[in-house]
Amino acid sequence: MRIQDKKKIALVLSGGGIKAAAFHIGVCLALKEKGFKFVGGTPDQVKKVYKDGEQKAIRSYVGSSAGSFISTVLASGYTIESLVNAFEVGLGYNKSFNSYGLNELKPLSYRHLFAVNGTGIVKSIPNFIKNRSLLSGGWESVLKNSLSVNGLFTTKGVESYLRKYVLPVNEFKDLGVELFIIGTQLNHSRKVIFGNFPESSKTKHHMYVNYAKISQSVAASGALPPVYAPYGIMEKDGKEIYFYDGEIRETLSTHVAADYGADLVISSYSVQPYHYDKDHGSLHQYGMPVIVNQALYQVIQQKIEKHIEHQQEINSIYRAVEGYLKQANIDPEHRNKVLEIIEKKVGFKPEVDYIYIHPKSYNHEMFFVDHFSLNPKIMEKIAKIGFKSAISTLRQYGI
Numbered sequence: 001m002r003i004q005d006k007k008k009i010a011l012v013l014s015g016g017g018i019k020a021a022a023f024h025i026g027v028c029l030a031l032k033e034k035g036f037k038f039v040g041g042t043p044d045q046v047k048k049v050y051k052d053g054e055q056k057a058i059r060s061y062v063g064s065s066a067g068s069f070i071s072t073v074l075a076s077g078y079t080i081e082s083l084v085n086a087f088e089v090g091l092g093y094n095k096s097f098n099s100y101g102l103n104e105l106k107p108l109s110y111r112h113l114f115a116v117n118g119t120g121i122v123k124s125i126p127n128f129i130k131n132r133s134l135l136s137g138g139w140e141s142v143l144k145n146s147l148s149v150n151g152l153f154t155t156k157g158v159e160s161y162l163r164k165y166v167l168p169v170n171e172f173k174d175l176g177v178e179l180f181i182i183g184t185q186l187n188h189s190r191k192v193i194f195g196n197f198p199e200s201s202k203t204k205h206h207m208y209v210n211y212a213k214i215s216q217s218v219a220a221s222g223a224l225p226p227v228y229a230p231y232g233i234m235e236k237d238g239k240e241i242y243f244y245d246g247e248i249r250e251t252l253s254t255h256v257a258a259d260y261g262a263d264l265v266i267s268s269y270s271v272q273p274y275h276y277d278k279d280h281g282s283l284h285q286y287g288m289p290v291i292v293n294q295a296l297y298q299v300i301q302q303k304i305e306k307h308i309e310h311q312q313e314i315n316s317i318y319r320a321v322e323g324y325l326k327q328a329n330i331d332p333e334h335r336n337k338v339l340e341i342i343e344k345k346v347g348f349k350p351e352v353d354y355i356y357i358h359p360k361s362y363n364h365e366m367f368f369v370d371h372f373s374l375n376p377k378i379m380e381k382i383a384k385i386g387f388k389s390a391i392s393t394l395r396q397y398g399i
Contacts, residue, residue, distance in 0.1 A: 001353050001397050006264040009036070009058045010178075010257030011074070014269040015065025015222070015247045017371030018113070021087065022379040023270040024070045026386025027357050028080045031058075031266070033391075034399050039177055041077030042169060046176030058266075062256045064182040064246030067268070068221040069158070072214055075179040076167055078105060084383075088376050106165040113372060115157030117149070117229045151229030159219035159231075170213045172196035178260060181217035182246035182253045186230045191249040193256055194220070200235075205249075211236050221246040251303050258352045265354045268386070269304060272359040273297040274367045290368075297367070308356060314348050357393045359385055 011031075013024045028038065036056045039046055050057055063071030073083055086105035163170060172179055173196045183192040190207040194217035197210040212220070212233045220231040220243035230242040246253075257265045274283055274294055283290055321342065325335040342348060359366040363385050369378055 001264075003264070003397075003399060004055055006055075006353075007053075008060060008262045009056065009264045009266065010060035010062060010262035011038075011058050011071065012062040012252065012254050012257055012265055012267040013064070013067025013070050014251060014267070014271075015067055015224070015245065016270045017066055017224075018087075018373060018379070019366070019369055019371050019382055020066040020270040021070055022382035023359070023366070023386035023389075024067060024268050025080065025083055025087065026383035026388075027268040027390040028070070028074070028083070029383070030387045030390030030394065032080055034394055038074045038080060040075045041176055042174060043176035045077055060178040060180075060257055060260065060262050062180045062182065062253050063218075063221070064253060065222045065224060068181045068218045068246065069162075071179060072162065072181070072218050073105070073166060075175055075177050076169075078166075087374070087379055106161070108161065108374065110374060112157040112161040113374075114153045115155070115160075117151050117154040151223070151226060153227060154229050155219040155222050155231055158222060159215045162215040162218055163213070167214055170215055172210070172214060179214070180253075180256050180260070181214070181221050182250075182256070183217065183220045183243040184246060184248040186242040186244050189249075191253075192220075192243055192246075193253075209233075220244070247300075250307075251300050252307055254307075254354060255347075258349050263351050263353065265352060266357065267354065268357045268390070270359060270366060270382075270386075271297050271300045271304065272361065272363060272366045273301055274364065275361040277362070277364065280364055280368070293367070304358075308354075311354065314346050315350075318342055318348055318350060355393060355397060357386075357390045359389055360392075363389070 011028075014020065016023070032038070034056075036058055037050075037054070039050045039057050039059045040061075041049075046059075050059070058074075061071035061075045063069070070083065073086075074080070082105045086108050088107055169175065172194070175196070179195065181194040183194060184190070185192050185207055188207075190202065190205060192207045192209055194209045194212050194214075197208050200210050201208045209217075216231070216233050220233060223229065223231045223244040224247075225244055228244075230244045232240040232242045234240050251271070252267055252269060254265045254267050274280070274297075276282065283294055318339070322335075322339055325338060330338075339350075343350065365378075365381050366385060369382060373379070
């Protein structure tokens with residue numbers, strides 16, 4: 001990989017609660033140490049700090065769930081040090097000065113993260129009180145109807161925090177860089193991409209939304225069930241559409257960055273299933289919540305690994321065909337035509353390189369630490385794991 005040849009660099013950040021946010025912060029600190037620059041703000045602000053052709057400048061951001069929050073803050077023009085201070089990670093940073101004169105980020109609190117879903121709880125009066133026909137159903141019917149609350153908390157606190165204290169602009173079109181927020185349509189099976197599109201559109205598997213505010217998109221992307229209630233956003237015609245967590249359909253959304261012109265995609269994800277070691281012992285001793293967590297992590301990791309393996313297999317096939325056509329002295333025009341057919345059929349982009357940054361199997365804190373803890377010492381540990389993971393991965397690419 002020749003980093004100096006890359007014309008457009010994108011950063012893709014996945015979800016996983018505050019733990020994932022701390023990991024991403026550590027990754028970003030490592031990227032900065034290696035000379036990468038996070039460009040963000042309005043078009044006028046971007047012009048002041050970015051020159052066309054500048055190497056190692058990240059100008060495209062894709063975020064899902066917790067990653068959508070970090071992506072939004074960076075795309076808005078804040079420094080990574082500002083994020084460290086906002087989460088009170090405990091890495092010893094003093095207040096930093098932003099290039100655009102933005103105010104320092106207000107520290108994030110549990111009040112912002114866990115706004116009680118009062119309306120949803122009031123509306124969830126057990127249906128078995130009102131519907132006697134449940135007596136003819138099984139236990140599943142009883143549970144579905146008696147536990148009808150759609151989430152204990154709501155992400156409205158996060159939306160309010162971003163809108164009031166963070167965002168200099170709240171429209172995707174008013175940013176001088178690309179920002180894509182990933183969600184899932186609740187009442188369908190579509191993956192949702194919020195961003196600056198000419199118009200909203202739908203395909204069989206994807207929905208492209210241009211009518212949502214940035215703060216609303218982040219709130220929708222982070223609405224992880226059953227902790228958070230689905231988040232409703234009004235369409236231009238007044239119809240309310242409900243969305244929830246961006247990790248439901250796909251764990252990584254690197255294709256979004258590639259689809260919009262990035263030729264280097266750096267992706268950070270924090271999921272790491274537990275691997276046995278003597279100090280921690282077997283998970284069967286820890287109880288049901290930990291075992292469920294392991295099961296979820298294994299499912300997510302399998303999806304990620306299949307995604308990466310598929311990319312690598314397509315790349316290997318493409319390069320093998322390309323090499324054979326050259327070796328067989330096939331006319332360049334026909335050779336390019338054959339390769340073009342392959343690219344279109346499988347959606348392969350030969351000019352795009354991918355770097356995946358994730359914890360190692362021995363980083364047991366990534367498994368046992370709470371997902372939503374704002375404890376500075378815990379966040380510092382996770383940020384350091386992110387930093388070391390990124391440095392190790394970048395070194396493999398000669399960066």
